[in-house]
Amino acid sequence: xVQLVQSGAEVKKPGESLTxxxxxxxxSFSSYWISWVRQMPGKGLEWMGRIDPRDSYxxxxxxxxGHVTFSAxxxxxxxxxxxxSLQASDTAFYYCARHPFRAADDYxxxxxxxxxxx
Amino acid sequence: DIVMTQSPDSLAVSLGExxxxxxxxxxxxxxSSSKKNYLAWYQQKPGQPPKLLxxxxxxxxxxxxxxxxxxxxxTDFTLTISRLQAEDVAVYYCQQYYATPPRTFGQGTKVExx
Numbered sequence: 001x002v003q004l005v006q007s008g009a010e011v012k013k014p015g016e017s018l019t020x021x022x023x024x025x026x027x028s029f030s031s032y033w034i035s036w037v038r039q040m041p042g043k044g045l046e047w048m049g050r051i052d053p054r055d056s057y058x059x060x061x062x063x064x065x066g067h068v069t070f071s072a073x074x075x076x077x078x079x080x081x082x083x084x085s086l087q088a089s090d091t092a093f094y095y096c097a098r099h100p101f102r103a104a105d106d107y108x109x110x111x112x113x114x115x116x117x118x
Numbered sequence: 119d120i121v122m123t124q125s126p127d128s129l130a131v132s133l134g135e136x137x138x139x140x141x142x143x144x145x146x147x148x149x150s151s152s153k154k155n156y157l158a159w160y161q162q163k164p165g166q167p168p169k170l171l172x173x174x175x176x177x178x179x180x181x182x183x184x185x186x187x188x189x190x191x192x193t194d195f196t197l198t199i200s201r202l203q204a205e206d207v208a209v210y211y212c213q214q215y216y217a218t219p220p221r222t223f224g225q226g227t228k229v230e231x232x
Contacts, residue, residue, distance in 0.1 A: 044209075044211065045160075045168065045211055045213075045223040047219075047221045047222060049220070050219075050221075059219040061219055061220035062219075095168070103173065104158035104173035105160075105168075105170060107170075
C-alpha cells in the first residue's frame, strides 16, 4: 500500500527554524517527484514546488523561492521542507504529494499543521 | 504562470441531482505532442488531504465512483457529479500540470447539499 506519512504538528515562534518531513512507503521512492502544497486556514491549495528524490533537483514556485528549502534522502525515502526563519504568515497546513514526471499528484500525505505565533 | 479560474465558487445541489463545476485556464494545457490535457481534479473533504479524482482531464482515478466525470479540452474543463450523494460534500479543485513550475490550482468550488 502506497503511503506518505508526514511529521506531526509544530508550534513555533517567529524567527525560529523548522524542518518537517514526508516519508514514503509501498513504492519506489526515487521514481516519483514529491510536491509540497500549502493551505492557509480556510483557504485554497497553493503549489510550493517539488523535488526529484533521485538527484534532489528542485523546482520552486516564485511565490515561495528563497523562503523555503526542499531536500530529500532517498536512502530513507524521506523528503523535507525547511524554513530558516518562520513568519506568522507561514501558519498553515502543509501537504506532500507524489507524482510521476509530468503527471498528476496521485497520493497525498495527511498534512502537517505549522503554527507560528509569539 | 497559468491562471486557473473555477466557477462557481460554491453551489448547493439536491441529493441525486447533477453538480457541474467549471475550470478555465489562462492558456491551453493541451499538449500537441501527446494530445493529452494536463488537467486534474481533486476532492478535499473537511479535515482531510486532497484526493485525486480525475487526471488527463477525463480519466477517472482507480476507485473513484463513476458518477464523477471530467470533460473539456484546451482551456475549458468541467467536472460533473451526475447524482450527488451526501458523501460528495467537499471542496473541489482543478490543477494544471502542463507548465511547471508552478503547477497551479483553481481557487476551489465548495459543494453543499440543498
